[in-house]
Amino acid sequence: MGQKGREIVKMDVDELINLLNRAFSDEWLAYYQYWIGSKIVKGPMKDAVIAELTLHATEELGHAQLLSTRIIQLGGVPVLSPEEWFKKSNCGYATPDNPYVEEILNQNIKGEQCAIRIYSEMLDITRSGDPVTYNLILQILSQEVEHEEDLTALKEDLELMLERKR
Numbered sequence: 001m002g003q004k005g006r007e008i009v010k011m012d013v014d015e016l017i018n019l020l021n022r023a024f025s026d027e028w029l030a031y032y033q034y035w036i037g038s039k040i041v042k043g044p045m046k047d048a049v050i051a052e053l054t055l056h057a058t059e060e061l062g063h064a065q066l067l068s069t070r071i072i073q074l075g076g077v078p079v080l081s082p083e084e085w086f087k088k089s090n091c092g093y094a095t096p097d098n099p100y101v102e103e104i105l106n107q108n109i110k111g112e113q114c115a116i117r118i119y120s121e122m123l124d125i126t127r128s129g130d131p132v133t134y135n136l137i138l139q140i141l142s143q144e145v146e147h148e149e150d151l152t153a154l155k156e157d158l159e160l161m162l163e164r165k166r
């Protein structure tokens with residue numbers, strides 16, 4: 001990393017890299033949870049749900065990309081092995097044992113709520129310590145907020161539709 005780029009970081013760089021790697025692990029697990037969910041999901045409104053899950057998968061992978069770039073800029077090494085994802089992850093992985101649309105939506109809504117909580121904490125930590133990371137996290141957090149909103153809207157539509165049929 002360039003000297004000036006390093007000088008503007010006013011916090012413990014190893015600590016920062018560790019936080020970024022934890023979030024990086026979360027993103028890979030979130031990516032796979034969405035990706036595999038989009039393949040196995042079943043039930044009413046399946047097509048709309050598949051479209052949303054597929055889009056979110058792509059965006060989580062984009063977040064992993066952004067985080068890895070920043071980790072490398074800071075002189076760190078992004079997590080090298082999938083086994084490490086589970087050890088470092090904040091939000092973990094919810095296995096989609098039940099492929100019913102509502103279950104899949106609930107699992108992913110929980111995941112987004114965890115991501116929002118973690119990124120909000122990271123904003124507080126980086127606000128004065130590292131403006132570049134702060135800006136990056138803000139960008140990712142905005143998308144996680146959209147994700148939670150999109151999934152919640154789908155769940156509401158699903159519930160309305162099921163109520164009408166009763």
Ligand SMILES: [Fe+2]
Binds near residue numbers: 027059115
């Ligand atoms: Fe993400």
Ligand SMILES: [Fe+2]
Binds near residue numbers: 030143
């Ligand atoms: Fe997300």
